[in-house]
Amino acid sequence: MKRELIESYYDMNERDLEAFIKRDPSVQEMEEKYENALKNIHPVIDVLGQDFWEQLDTMLSARTAVEAYLVREMYIRGFLDYERLVLRS
16 A cells, blocks of 8 residues: 555656646756757768867766756755655655
8 A cells, every 4th residue: 555655656757847847947948959059060970070079078967957856856856756645654
């Protein structure tokens, strides 16, 4: 019973996180920066110069920022759910 309850809260938390991503301007800005860097890299690959590595660094930095933000958010939400479901039971 407890496992099913935790799984249902996990599913609800996943939907809430997706909704949070859609309405949080900082996440959207980070995603747009990542997408723009990805679009800009294609012509640079043809040249294969120093610009290629700079664009790749920009793209990876933007993606890492998004992932770090989301991991922090999921950790906080997961801990709060765990605390509510297990520790207070």
